[in-house]
Every structure is written in structure tokens, then in C-alpha cells.
Amino acid sequence: MKEISLIIGETASLPKEITEKFGMVFIPYIIEWKDGETLSGENIFQKMREAEKKGIKTFPKTSQPSPWIFKRFFDEGLKRSETVLCITLSSKLSGGFNSALQAREMLDKKEKERIFIIDSLNVTVGEGLVDLRVAELIQEGKKIDEVLEELKKIIDKAHLFGMLGDPKWTEAGGRLSHSLAVLLKQMQKIGMRPLIGLKEGELKPVALKMQAKDVPTALFKELEKETERLRRDGKKIRVAIGHADNQKEAEKLRELIERNLKRIEIAFLNLIDPVIGIHTGPDTLVCTWFEF
Numbered sequence: 001m002k003e004i005s006l007i008i009g010e011t012a013s014l015p016k017e018i019t020e021k022f023g024m025v026f027i028p029y030i031i032e033w034k035d036g037e038t039l040s041g042e043n044i045f046q047k048m049r050e051a052e053k054k055g056i057k058t059f060p061k062t063s064q065p066s067p068w069i070f071k072r073f074f075d076e077g078l079k080r081s082e083t084v085l086c087i088t089l090s091s092k093l094s095g096g097f098n099s100a101l102q103a104r105e106m107l108d109k110k111e112k113e114r115i116f117i118i119d120s121l122n123v124t125v126g127e128g129l130v131d132l133r134v135a136e137l138i139q140e141g142k143k144i145d146e147v148l149e150e151l152k153k154i155i156d157k158a159h160l161f162g163m164l165g166d167p168k169w170t171e172a173g174g175r176l177s178h179s180l181a182v183l184l185k186q187m188q189k190i191g192m193r194p195l196i197g198l199k200e201g202e203l204k205p206v207a208l209k210m211q212a213k214d215v216p217t218a219l220f221k222e223l224e225k226e227t228e229r230l231r232r233d234g235k236k237i238r239v240a241i242g243h244a245d246n247q248k249e250a251e252k253l254r255e256l257i258e259r260n261l262k263r264i265e266i267a268f269l270n271l272i273d274p275v276i277g278i279h280t281g282p283d284t285l286v287c288t289w290f291e292f
Contacts, residue, residue, distance in 0.1 A: 003081065003082050003143065005080060005084045006024050006135055007025045007026070007086040008027070008127075008131045009087075009275075010027060011276050012125075012127040014026075014132065015270045018128075022135035025077065029063070029065060030063045031060055031275060034058075036051070045282040062275050062278055067102035068103070069103075070099050070103035070104075071107070082114065085116045085118070087131055088100055089120060090122055092121070092202045118148070122288070124160075124276045126198065128240060128270075129158060129239075130151070132267060134147060134154070154290060157290040159197070160286060161206050161207065162286030163218060163286075164281060165246070165284045216253040222287075235291050237264045237290070237291060238265050239264055240267050240269070240270075241253055242269075242270060242271070242286045243269075243272060244285070249283075253285065
């Protein structure tokens with residue numbers, strides 16, 4: 001029997017090859033959009049663009065898995081492992097963490113003691129970067145207490161920032177106020193690069209780049225600034241990049257990092273998962289990092 005089973009959310013935006021390599025189990029979230037079923041496109045972002053072209057006014061909606069779904073995954077995890085570690089996206093952005101807690105309460109006392117539920121206070125590739133490091137610790141043979149102790153440090157050190165393609169999608173999903181969405185859009189129109197990010201698990205403005213010719217350059221400059229001291233001190237940084245069907249810009253960001261910043265390892269570059277992507281909208285670009 002395995003020591004630890006790692007259960008993560010679909011919201012972690014991890015590449016399939018990574019989840020398969022480490023045997024991660026991910027819980028699917030719920031997406032509802034009837035109009036989307038009739039639209040062409042290889043991913044949710046292409047469908048959203050198509051909906052906009054056709055004047056379709058409905059927006060996709062998401063919801064967290066029910067406690068019963070989490071319980072089913074916990075039951076399965078307990079059969080194959082001594083303990084189950086479940087890491088969710090930020091509880092400030094979704095009810096997934098609370099659903100997981102409710103699911104644990106459905107178990108008997110001995111089973112509850114084998115279930116550990118952690119709020120990543122992060123989302124998309126930021127959540128994925130946290131999950132990846134935990135999976136590596138488990139593969140290294142760390143015990144659950146050691147993993148949990150290290151996990152707290154990772155969560156505290158994880159940074160995520162990015163730029164929305166069009167703030168209206170995030171506003172429609174209720175993750176951004178109307179006034180802030182209007183302000184961000186006005187800034188973008190005049191060439192300013194307002195970056196948003198997570199602070200204690202909540203979505204907030206984090207920086208404004210005035211002399212960046214494009215979005216990848218703005219994100220690169222922010223990463224360069226945030227990691228300057230650590231790189232100067234010889235620390236190693238791990239980075240992940242997420243994009244909303246704008247692969248070209250994501251690749252440009254990766255090239256800028258690899259060419260100009262030493263001691264930075266890019267763990268993965270991947271499409272933002274559809275659950276989170278519905279709220280960020282097409283053309284969003286995000287970057288996450290932590291001291292490794």
C-alpha cells in the first residue's frame with residue numbers, strides 16, 4: 001500500500017504528462033454552457049471567441065464538485081494508501097475546499113484521521129506548481145508530516161501574477177468588481193500593462209508596467225523585479241507559465257526568461273484549465289514562481 005495518495009483539482013492546469021508521471025488523481029469541476037455545445041473550437045477559449053463573434057450573450061458557468069464527489073475520491077484513495085492528501089484551489093475563489101472538508105466529515109473517525117485537506121491559496125499554474133513540488137516530495141519517500149510541513153512553506157512562497165485578455169470575462173464570473181474591470185480595460189487601451197495576481201488567495205491588482213511593449217515583456221519585467229534579490233543571492237527559482245489559447249505569447253515569455261534570467265527553472269508551460277479559463281477569458285497570460 002502506498003504511503004500517500006495525492007488528490008488535486010482539475011484547476012491546477014498541470015500538463016497530462018506530469019499528472020501521469022506522479023500518479024496524481026484530479027477531481028473534475030463542473031462547467032455549464034449550453035450554447036458552448038454548438039460552437040466550434042478545440043478549447044473553451046476558442047469557443048468563447050466564437051460566441052463573441054456571433055453575439056451570444058450567455059457566459060459559461062462553473063461550480064465546485066459536491067461533497068459526495070470528494071467523498072468518492074477519498075474512499076478510493078484510502079483503499080490504496082495509508083493517507084490521502086487533497087490540495088484545492090484558493091478557498092477565496094471557490095467552494096472546493098469547503099466541499100472537501102464536508103466530505104471528510106462524512107467518514108468515520110479513523111478514516112478522517114487519514115485525510116488531510118490543504119487550501120493552496122493559489123489557482124491555475126500557481127496551484128499546479130505547488131502540487132508538482134508536493135508530488136516530488138511524496139516520490140522522494142517523505143512521510144505525511146514532512147510533506148505537510150514543507151507544503152506550508154511552499155504555499156507561503158508561491159507568487160502568481162498575470163494580465164487578463166479582457167477583464168469582462170472575470171467580471172462576469174464574479175471574481176472582479178465592475179469598477180476594477182472598467183479601470184483595467186481603460187488602462188489596456190492606452191498601452192498601460194496592469195497586472196493582477198493573488199494576495200492571500202484573493203485576486204487583486206499587483207503591479208503596473210508602463211514601459212513594456214507587450215504582455216510577455218510586462219510579465220517578464222515583473223518576474224525579474226520580484227526575483228532580483230533571490231537570484232543575486234544565488235537562490236534557485238522555479239517558474240510555470242499558463243496561457244489562454246495564446247501559445248505564441250507564452251513561448252515569448254519563456255524565451256525572455258531563459259535568455260535573460262539565470263538560476264530559473266521553467267517547470268512547465270501549459271494551457272490554463274477550462275474551469276479557471278472561463279473566468280480569465282481568452283488571451284490571458286499568467287506566470288507563477290517560488291524559491292525552490
